[in-house]
Every structure is written in C-alpha cells, then in structure tokens.
Amino acid sequence: MIPVVPAPSHPFRAAYDVERAVLSALRIVHVGQSSALLEAHRGPAAGPRAGVLVPVTWSDRGLAPGGFALTPHDGLRVRRLLLATDPGSALLDLSRWLDASGATPVDLRMAPLRIDPAATGRLALLLAGGEEPTGTDPALDARVQRALAPALADAVVQDQEARVHRLAQRLIGAGPGATPAGDDVLLGTLAALHAADRAGTATDRAHRGRAALVTVVTDGLARTTAASRHDLAAALGGSFAERAHRMTAAITDVHAVGPAYDDALGWGATSGVDFLHGLASTAQALLGHWQNRLPATA
Template identity: 35%
Template sequence: MTVGTRPRTQRAHPRTQATGAASAALRPVLESPRRPARVLAAFPSGIYLEVRAELEPHVIAVVTGEAVRLPNAVVLGDRLPMVEVGDEASVGDGAVELGTLSLRAHRWWDPAPPLGPVDPVRLARSLPALAGLCDRSPRRPGLEGNGAAALLAEGCAEASLLRSITAAEQLVGLGPGLTPSGDDVLAGLLVALRHLGAAAGAGRAVWLADWLAAAVTFDARSRTTPISATLLHCAARGEASGEVLAVLRALAGRQSLEPALYRLLQLGHTSGADLAWGLRIGLSAVLDLGGPDLGGGGR
C-alpha cells in the first residue's frame, strides 16, 4: 500500500501594521511601484534598507525616536523588527515591508526647510562663534589636517570651480565607516552653501552648491558606501538631519548656537565634527562670496 503525504506549507507570520513619520524626501520612493530591497545594516535604533532602484534616496533608514532623524528616515514609534543584514524587504506602494512589519507614513516632515531672510551682520558674527566652539571641542574631525579639505575651503572662498571640484572629488568616500569623513564634510558644505547662501542673498554660493552637488553625486554610488551616497544626494538638495538644521537655524540667529552645535558634535565617532567642519567651510564661503554686505574677507 502506498501512503500519500501532503506537502508541507510555510505558514506566513501575520504582519504588524504600523505608521510612522517620514521625510518628504522619501515620497518618490515610497509612492512608486513596489520594489525589492535588502537590509544593509541593523542596529537597535535603526535599520538601513537598500532599494533596488535608480531613484534617490535609494537607501531608507527605518529608525526609532531615539535615533538621529536623517533626511532619508521613517521614524517608527515602536520597536524595530528583528532582522539581519541581507534579509529581504520591499519598498513602494506607500509602504515599507520589513520582516513582520508593514510600515506606512501617516505624516511627513520637510528635511530642507528654508531659513528665510538672514541679517547679513548676524550671519557674519556667527562665523567666529562657530569657529571658536569647534576649535575648543574635544570632538575632532576625522580628516583634520587633510590637504584636500584645506583646498576645498580655499576653492569655495574664491568660487573656483576647478579647485573646489578637484578637492571635492578627492574627499568623496575618504575615510572609514558607514559615512566616511570626507562625505560628511561635503554634506555639511553643500547644505550650508544652499541654505545660508539663499537666506543671505549670496547667489554665487548657491551657484557653487549646484556645481559641487553635480560633481559629488555623479558617481557617488561607485565611490562610497550606499548609505553615504544617499546622504550626499540628500545634501545636494539641501536636505539634512535635525541636528544639522538646528545649527543652521542657530547661525541665522533663530536659536542658541552652543547647545545646537554640542548635539551635532556628539553624532557618531567623527561624523558630527566632520559635518560641523563642512558647515564652517560653507558659512565662510557664503560670507566671502556675498560681497561687502556680508563682511566677506578678513577671516
């Protein structure tokens, strides 16, 4: 007698439905047709997903409220699912499907809010204050003393495309970690040029930001980590974390500088200091390129 058996079927675990607050930078990816993704990195407060798409941001951070609110993040008000690097996921059709979690955005925030007009005198006074706080901080940039960073500062101050782009291309992907120091410096610079330049009416600074953004994002995916490449694309559009945006507001006189800079400097091993260095280079360039009304020169 032959005994027949039924094939075993895998029982799918029920998905947990959840909502979160998402960066508006993610709309093109979240609202496009569903695409496969994979887990790039997983930490207690954040999971990074690489979406198989040409769209940017092509890396999405699913984070808890305790994590840094990156410009490519969806903030979940609950615990993250248990996943491992390499696990499959999907993004699109309005949701992030990750492990047993189905996450949808219920509200959006702007990762690049405009500063509004800035008093040129107030902005000029911010540079020595920023420089002094950075110089006294024990949190040092990862590429301190690097020649390319010095060349970048000089090129930006003179609006020299050749020198600025040459230095920027040397910095892309330079340094260890998920976000190499060179990329963090460039991200801080791009955001500062775009926001402070627009706020102060320094059109040459915004023009420089456009050229540098095109140069550093052109082949970023092949020259640095996926996470850092996405953050460079975000910075090219003026999108930044809450800590960076707070320092920009402080430089514009909207809030106190010291506590905002302190929070930024605490990020990562050197990421906060690297971002602050980029902001410092960008602020100096805005003042140099904005003409006498911005107090250019002499710093």
C-alpha cells in the same frame, strides 16, 4: 500640505520622507541601536528603485532623507522585529506603516536661512577648540578631511572651478566612518550653500561655485559608500536629515551653537563634527565675501 522641517524640530514623532512604492520590498542592510538601514529589493523583478536605501530611525536621530522616523517605543519594537528577521533572505513590506503609524510627511529641503556672524564665529571657535585626534591612526583621523573645509569653502565662494574640483575629489569617500568624514564635510558645505542660496544672500560667484561643487560631487557619487551616496544625493537636491537642519541653526542663532555642538558629538564617531566643519567654514567664507564686497557696493 507637507510641513517644512521646523528647526529645531521635535525629535520624537513618526514622520517620513519616502515614497510608498519603495517600502513594498525591502531587505535589511544593518540594524543599529537607534536606526536601521533597509534597501529596496535588487532582484530580477525589481523596478527602477532597486538599491534605493531607506534609513529607518528612532529616538533622537530624527528623520533622514528618503527615510522613516519612528517614535522611540515603535523603534524598539521594530528593532526587535528586524533583529529576529533573517537579513539574507527575507523581504519586508513596510508600506502599511504609512497608513498605520499616523506618521506625517516632512519636507526635508533646507529652508532659507540668514547666516549670523556672531553665531558662525562662536561655532568656529568651538570647533577649533575641540580638534583632538579622532582615531588611533592617521588613516582614521578625520582632521585630515576637516582641514580641507576652509579651502573648499573659499574656492566655492570665489568660484574657482578647478580648485573646487580638486578639493572635492580629495574629500569624496575619504576618511574614517561608514559615511566617510570627507563626505560629511561636503554635506555641511552643501547645507550652508543651500541655506544662503535659498535666502537669496549668496553672490553670483558663490552660486556658480556651488553649481561647480554640485557637478563634481554628482560625478563622484560612485566613489563613496552606499549610505554616503544616499545622503549626498539628497543634499545635492537640497534635502538634509533633520539633525543636519538642527545643526545648521548654529550658523543662524548664537544660542543654537552649544546645543548643535552637543548634538554633533552624538552623531556617529565623527560625522556630526565633520558636518559642522563644512558648515562653519562655508558660512565664514560667505560672510567674508559679503564683508569684502561691502566697500565696493557702498
């Protein structure tokens, strides 16, 4: 039985969302302070999983789709191991982690969630108050991508296919960061749409609009970075990182808004806040659509 991600989940335990076969031949892409990015071997004998990314995380990062989350202690140990390994030539077989670590498999699919107007309103206010420049140059300013989030959400909820295509294409791969800000906005948008869709609260229009968004993002995956492509591909399938789950709670519970915003500030340079903009805009659009619909259905 694979447990569905609790929200909020306990961040400090070993967990995984990866197939054993992927772990058998990995090369190091990057080793950071609280995560490492590994990639399935691309060599001549590589199988169909060649190039698949495996995010290994520890501390409060939580599990990422297709990844492995370690306890803080193991994380530091593994980090040292990775730093001492030649990233250019070494291939790592980490498949035994699944047996030795006591890790549990986790289903990272977004759960059905009921969007709360008060929580969504407070989140939107919080985001509006924190809009300061994110970079020293306009090219590095994530506000450009965040500003597109309400229009995209509106277009999706109203099933304006051409507008969805145009806006999503402006977001894919756009903006600062290793996962460009526009992609993080899209992740937040998809998270809200999945939550509403699974809860059965999305309208038929919104359902069709989401399908249009899925199509354009799927077609545009090659236009962004590998790390972002990995996250977006998982999101298209309905799976999100644990911290995305924690942040999505901000549109369902007014008490979760503050912690989610604090959590977002610690996610990359701008990624967490970018995600929240997509999430909040879409939640507002969905709520607005329901409210507009009420007189007609009463």
